[in-house]
Amino acid sequence: MKIGIVGLGLIGGSLGLDLCDQGFSIFGVSRQEKTCRKAEKIGAVNRADVRLSLLVEVAVEIIFICTPIDKIVSTIEELKTLDLNPETLITDVGSVKSFVVRECSKLWPNFVGGHPMAGTEKKGIEAAQKGLFAGATYILTPDSKNSAEAVDKLSNIAELLGSTVSICSPQIHDRAVAWISHLPVIVSASLIDACLHEHDSEVLRLAQQLASSGFRDTSRVGGGNPELGVMMARYNRQELLRSLAQYRQSLDRLIEQIEQEDWRKLEENLKQTQGVRHQFLA
């Protein structure tokens, strides 16, 4: 089977490496000539080109769009102008699903949203690696227009990658990732931002000197890639705001307990957070 991959970064490149190993014929597209050559060299694709029309010429059966979220819709628009065979199954790997599925399904009925929950801190084809998806959850968010055959096809590929397939609606997906992936970014960024407002330079210097693992861990995702942070806020805005509203309530309750010196309730709360954290780290 011929498979196309648009966007040869960490995810697209890693996907290509594994799918080539599985014996598929992989055709890659990147805006950058040197990324195409690199992908060919490391065996992430059989052939790559800067032209999207390559995928139409060789008549791939499935296309994985692995571009940043804000390029997914325009990629499908361009494929349409190139007269891609309407039977071609298109999927994506974006970390938000409601927006992507809504816009892409309008343009391409045979579109199934996907999100392999895998990655590293690095980016680019240089960071591509075999086995990136092994052991990860691979979410698919089909809608009522998708055929069972299309969903099966993608499920089978995800399983070949060693992933566990999980099927849910785009909204359920976006709510869940808001809690465990997008909310932590804003919570953590606010911590760094707050510290910067300490105007006493002696305090700030001492704080910087004393910061250790507690601060390092809590501030990590807030000190991450700003473009990714904006992208998740932009395309999962509604669910992120929903989780932030609840976060603010939880924070305010703890602040109130400290203000009122209600140490019994504060301890109850901290016992509860200690007790349930493991449920998220199974």
Added chain:
Amino acid sequence: MKIGIVGLGLIGGSLGLDLCDQGFSIFGVSRQEKTCRKAEKIGAVNRADVRLSLLVEVAVEIIFICTPIDKIVSTIEELKTLDLNPETLITDVGSVKSFVVRECSKLWPNFVGGHPMAGTEKKGIEAAQKGLFAGATYILTPDSKNSAEAVDKLSNIAELLGSTVSICSPQIHDRAVAWISHLPVIVSASLIDACLHEHDSEVLRLAQQLASSGFRDTSRVGGGNPELGVMMARYNRQELLRSLAQYRQSLDRLIEQIEQEDWRKLEENLKQTQGVRHQFLA
């Protein structure tokens, strides 16, 4: 020189191991008989007893109080009733200083507050280890009543442990640790607490399934020891509330940017948090 250590847990025990190695005569006090025997066995003390009067009998020159914060003042009160030589230098290792120094100095003029910034997740004499303080910052918070000789004596011991001594006021200390140690606990606990308010069980289950390193790191200190959390809130209440007020402002500003879809400003903010984080992790 004879040195007393009250409280033979992780910090007291580790201190004893290093000070015994340095050739000091170490006398330990623990409420538990078996902790005393264990401390003697591992070489954390030359002799240990459940009676505080041991330190008066052998006439130690310096006493390190390594109990939980809420037992420091009562330990000094008891030492006074035992007619401890008023020239004895007393110090502590508590993680808050304004409260401790204010109360202890009233009782014992020759008291110098201290805080070695070292520790592990474990507790108890079983967790005691040699070299725990090597490379760490050891803060001393003397007040105007303390003699230079007393401060020098403690500085020299801290340096023998391999620590770097940093001298500041109790208030500067408490502000700095509020930012990098106490605020992160509340920020992180609120994250776990907020997630628990997701009432859609499918979303909650998926969130728990998908949570990975980002959630794990951001939630770590919020899932820590509840008693320690309450202790730091209770004894550093004012500075913690000050940092929380600023945190809330920082959070509200990010929420507002997301509500107003001001992606330029959000990106500016996230670029700043990304850019300055390293200053806390030198």
